Amino acid sequence: MKENKRVAFIGVPMDLGGGRRGVDMGPNAVRIAGVKLAVERLGHEFDDWGNIEVHAPERRQPVDPQARFLDEIAEACARLAGDVEQCLSDGQFPLVVGGDHSIAIGTVAGIASHYHQKQEKVGLIWFDAHGDVNTPETTQSGNIHGMPLAALLGHGPGALTRISRRFPAVDVENAVLIGVRSLDPGEKAFIREMGLRCFTMKEVDQFGIHRVMKEALEIAGRGTAGFHLSFDLDGTDPEVAPGVGTPVPGGISYREAHTVLELAAETGRLVGLEMTEINPILDERNRTARVTVEFIESGLGRRTL
Numbered sequence: 001m002k003e004n005k006r007v008a009f010i011g012v013p014m015d016l017g018g019g020r021r022g023v024d025m026g027p028n029a030v031r032i033a034g035v036k037l038a039v040e041r042l043g044h045e046f047d048d049w050g051n052i053e054v055h056a057p058e059r060r061q062p063v064d065p066q067a068r069f070l071d072e073i074a075e076a077c078a079r080l081a082g083d084v085e086q087c088l089s090d091g092q093f094p095l096v097v098g099g100d101h102s103i104a105i106g107t108v109a110g111i112a113s114h115y116h117q118k119q120e121k122v123g124l125i126w127f128d129a130h131g132d133v134n135t136p137e138t139t140q141s142g143n144i145h146g147m148p149l150a151a152l153l154g155h156g157p158g159a160l161t162r163i164s165r166r167f168p169a170v171d172v173e174n175a176v177l178i179g180v181r182s183l184d185p186g187e188k189a190f191i192r193e194m195g196l197r198c199f200t201m202k203e204v205d206q207f208g209i210h211r212v213m214k215e216a217l218e219i220a221g222r223g224t225a226g227f228h229l230s231f232d233l234d235g236t237d238p239e240v241a242p243g244v245g246t247p248v249p250g251g252i253s254y255r256e257a258h259t260v261l262e263l264a265a266e267t268g269r270l271v272g273l274e275m276t277e278i279n280p281i282l283d284e285r286n287r288t289a290r291v292t293v294e295f296i297e298s299g300l301g302r303r304t305l
């Protein structure tokens with residue numbers, strides 16, 4: 001049985017959360033790679049909401065070296081949260097494309113607010129090479145794209161943790177990391193102390209992606225209205241997606257990544273999908289945006305048979 005969605009494409013040209021320029025072109029690269037046609041071919045409606053307004057780093061100065069561009073990122077994320085909430089109350093499915101991974105603070109805040117109003121909560125699957133659980137206290141770079149998961153679990157500056165009407169936006173027992181192979185010392189401590197389930201590449205190799213996803217879906221699904229999948233393209237191997245800001249070798253394969261998205265889609269409980277860190281400047285002829293469109297298709301229910 002196939003469920004037809006009204007997909008709302010929200011572009012977030014966010015380039016303030018990372019250290020290297022270029023990810024602000026991600027949303028348009030994905031449009032150019034044919035996302036509209038691909039989504040429509042699956043029988044869904046495609047509604048392009050355009051891009052969220054984000055300040056360009058050239059015209060701003062970071063105030064706090066431990067949380068660079070905090071005010072600007074918080075402002076854009078609040079705007080994004082509002083749009084995501086609006087699209088959910090209109091009965092649409094948010095497909096958010098970035099932009100650096102700090103945008104997830106806005107996306108998940110919007111989803112959490114929407115369900116909180118109905119006295120429900122949501123789960124979160126975080127696909128990433130990194131942990132993204134730094135705070136201004138533990139960060140080595142001051143880049144906020146290394147902090148969004150911590151913020152959504154209630155840790156970090158109030159400007160980021162309080163965008164959602166629910167605090168924390170997501171409970172740690174409903175959050176899970178997949179694909180991790182690079183953690184800062186502070187992040188290792190955070191994951192241990194919080195009891196956050198983290199499937200590193202070692203576990204993906206050991207158990208296989210199918211079993212990892214089965215457990216991840218259980219965690220994200222337990223007692224929730226559904227779950228959001230926040231997909232950082234750097235979670236896949238750089239051979240699959242070379243155009244990302246912070247590539248780390250030894251990642252999830254092309255086929256494994258499709259399995260993650262296919263299994264998420266099969267549950268019928270995916271409430272939002274987000275693709276981040278697509279960097280056309282570092283890419284090879286828009287290859288990373290094209291593979292992003294393929295992953296989106298799997299996440300929206302594409303099947304071989």
Ligand SMILES: [Mn+2]
Binds near residue numbers: 129145232
């Ligand atoms: Mn990330």
